[in-house]
Amino acid sequence: MCCITNQKKKKRTQQKMQFTKLQDIINSPDIQSYSEIEIDLWGNQVGQQGASRISSTLAKCNNLCNLILNLNRNQINSQGILELGSAFVKCKNLSALTLSLTDNCIEGKGALNLGSSLTKCINLSTLKLNLIQNQIGDEGCQALGSSLKNCSKLSNLVLILCNNKISVQGAQELGIGLSQCSKLLYLSLDLYNNKIGNPGSKILGFNLAKCSHIKHFIIYLQNNLISYAKQLDFKSQICKQKRLVTKKIYF
Structure with missing residues (x-):
């Protein structure tokens, strides 16, 4: 026994x-198991x-x-x-x-x-x-957005992209991609210290508001030159998500 x-x-x-x-x-004899x-x-x-x-x-x-x-x-x-x-x-x-x-x-x-x-x-x-x-810049951000939308079973996503020189175009394409992740329930997105600005925050908020299945949402947008008025606009957009249980937005 x-x-x-x-x-x-x-x-x-x-x-x-x-x-x-x-x-x-490299030398592990049973790593495959x-x-x-x-x-x-x-x-x-x-x-x-x-x-x-x-x-x-x-x-x-x-x-x-x-x-x-x-x-x-x-x-x-x-x-x-x-x-x-x-x-x-x-x-x-x-x-x-x-x-x-x-x-x-x-x-x-x-x-x-x-x-x-x-x-x-x-x-x-x-x-x-x-x-x-x-x-990775806008090119890399766009590539990630285009790819993630095709991950058909993706339900939990944490994406940390601080200090990557992402501007309006990158924010737009990433938002579009994420909005098409049909099974996404949890999203944590960290874009601290990029170059998104007011125009980028507007289009990002617009697209993220289309993530209709998300229940838990966290985003970090500090140090992106986003005015207080545009911060309020962004929060207003996100609040349009009907299924949200928790949301945390940091500027």
């Missing part, structure tokens, strides 16, 4: 694994080569349902993002993805590469994406 219990415990512990070293990820994997390589400077090696390993994880991947400050460019995205697509059971890429160099092209891959993650329902300080 004791032996059986120990086997059950071992089986349960194999469902989740954490890694903090690149070499441990895990359904939950957390990788924290913050500030390891893994670069393009490291991103490629991580991608090759993750692509084999057929049982993976939940992935938490922290690659903040690792000098990863658009090509690295392309390879990571390809790995995500091969994880057919992936339903929850937390991807943190603060202070890398993915730019607009990298955001486009990532977005294209996310649309092919057919079971993705929860996405937490941190792209702080990556200079």
Whole structure:
């Protein structure tokens, strides 16, 4: 009886694994068996080569349902993002993805590469994406908006796009894309310290008000040169969402 219990415990512990070293990820003999994997390589400077090696390993994880991947400050460019995205697509059971890429160099092209891959993650329902300080600009913001609307099962979205030089056009295209996410119930959008301005806040509010299924909404728009009058207009637009249970708006 004791032996059986120990086997059950071992089986349960194999469902989740954490890694903090690149070499441990690559050399893990049974990484393919895990359904939950957390990788924290913050500030390891893994670069393009490291991103490629991580991608090759993750692509084999057929049982993976939940992935938490922290690659903040690792000098990863658009090509690295392309390879990571390809790995995500091969994880057919992936339903929850937390991807943190603060202070890398993915730019607009990298955001486009990532977005294209996310649309092919057919079971993705929860996405937490941190792209702080990556200079994705309007091009990248537009790419994300166009891609996210095609994630057919997406219900929970956290999108952190601080310090990315996003202006009116980017805000408009992102808003349009999000308004077409038909199953989105929870949205947290952080656009702190961009260049959205009064025109951008107006069009963003107009489009976000069309997110008719959202129940929980959080947005951060501090340091975007939005006047007090336009802040009130934005809040008024969001209040048009009939199904909102909670809303938090920060200027």
